[in-house]
Amino acid sequence: MVVASRGVVTLDCAEPGPLAQFWADVLGGRVVHAGDAAVVVRTEWVAIAAMRVEGYVPPTWPAADVPKQVHLDLAVDDLEPAVAEAVRLGATVAAHQPAPGLRRILLDPAGHPFCLTTQVPPAAL
Helix, strand or coil: CCCCCCCEEEEHHHHHHHHHHHCCCCCCEEEEEECCCCCEECCCCCCCEEEEECCCCCCCCCCCCCCCCCCEECCCCCHHHHHHHHHCCEEEEECCCCCCCCEEECCCCHHHHHEEEEECCCCCC
């Protein structure tokens, strides 16, 4: 029995509009809902929502003071151009890079870590 056939990955943040637009630009999606509390982006393969949380504090990864709650692994063909484009769109390259030859860890504008990697198994796509 399938419990849910659809869903949305929701990222907490202080400002939903800019965060949602960042993810729309990175993933080639479009904003399909924009409200004061949440903005939803739809792509060919995922829906991502940015949700306003009062008092939001970004993750301090890799330090555990404020742990990350979720992260995305995004498949890319070539790391360097993908990292450059994500940075151009507003991401920041994380100082801690445990496996820079396999993946690059970046932070979205609200501080959520995400990975660009050439190591996503084809079966997962």
